[in-house]
Amino acid sequence: MQGRIHSIETFGSVDGPGIRFVIFLKGCAMRCLFCHNPDTWDPKTDNLKTPDELIDQALRYKDYWGEEGGITVSGGEPLLQIDFLIELFQKAKRHGINTCIDTAGQPFTRKEPFFSQFQELMKVTDLLLMDIKHIDSKIHRELTSVPNDNIIDMFRYLDEIHKPIWIRHVLLPGYTDDDKYLYETRAFIKTLHNVKKIDVLPFHKMGEFKWEKLGYPYRLKETKTPTKARIQNAVDILNGKNDENLI
Ligand code: SF4
Numbered sequence: 001m002q003g004r005i006h007s008i009e010t011f012g013s014v015d016g017p018g019i020r021f022v023i024f025l026k027g028c029a030m031r032c033l034f035c036h037n038p039d040t041w042d043p044k045t046d047n048l049k050t051p052d053e054l055i056d057q058a059l060r061y062k063d064y065w066g067e068e069g070g071i072t073v074s075g076g077e078p079l080l081q082i083d084f085l086i087e088l089f090q091k092a093k094r095h096g097i098n099t100c101i102d103t104a105g106q107p108f109t110r111k112e113p114f115f116s117q118f119q120e121l122m123k124v125t126d127l128l129l130m131d132i133k134h135i136d137s138k139i140h141r142e143l144t145s146v147p148n149d150n151i152i153d154m155f156r157y158l159d160e161i162h163k164p165i166w167i168r169h170v171l172l173p174g175y176t177d178d179d180k181y182l183y184e185t186r187a188f189i190k191t192l193h194n195v196k197k198i199d200v201l202p203f204h205k206m207g208e209f210k211w212e213k214l215g216y217p218y219r220l221k222e223t224k225t226p227t228k229a230r231i232q233n234a235v236d237i238l239n240g241k242n243d244e245n246l247i
Helices: 051-059 078-094 114-122 137-144 149-160 179-190 208-214 228-238
Strands: 003-012 020-025 070-074 098-103 127-131 165-171 195-202
Touching (some): 003 051, 003 078, 020 078, 051 078, 070 078, 078 114, 127 149, 137 149, 165 228, 179 228, 195 228
Parallel strands (some): 020 070, 070 098, 098 127, 127 165, 165 195
Antiparallel strands (some): 003 020
């Protein structure tokens, strides 16, 4: 079995705990307006690697991982290559490596065959980094091209099985930077018991040049990056500092 690889970061420090070997996979079915890696969308690539090749490569960096580090698989959307992920993480676990998936959850369903594969994958996954791209399903579709119902269900399933998650929320003026939606997102987060960390990721335009290079129209040209005050506001609301305002 081979994975379709976009790129590898050998010293990742933001994609999970500690220092991590981050494998970015090719392919994503979402079309987030703020995506800074549109070059990962197309699943086609000549860069194919087996789980053994990746584990061998990752192990060269093991000394730098310390107590907490390990391997993160990101994308693109890693769950689109779930068979490959299962094999990769099963091998990682045989080496005692901490495993983490950075996913937007779009492929999740409780239907077969995916659900059994996902359950298998969760046996060898230590942590998931999950995005709530928008709490309102209709706006989620405008923002990402897909509704969020199955993604919300994935959060619920991970809570049911007590799988630790970090939540990441892109703060995008005009879409997610509205107190109404921030409070709704907070109310949802409060129903979960497995959330270990909540990160607010301020919108930036660092990926804009990639959209232009690929010939895709970039619709957020006029959108401003959020102010420090709005970022702090989102951090406070999502982390429960203003829970007295929840309806
Ligand atoms: S899910 Fe991630 S990779 Fe896919 S379009 Fe959205 S931001 Fe980009």
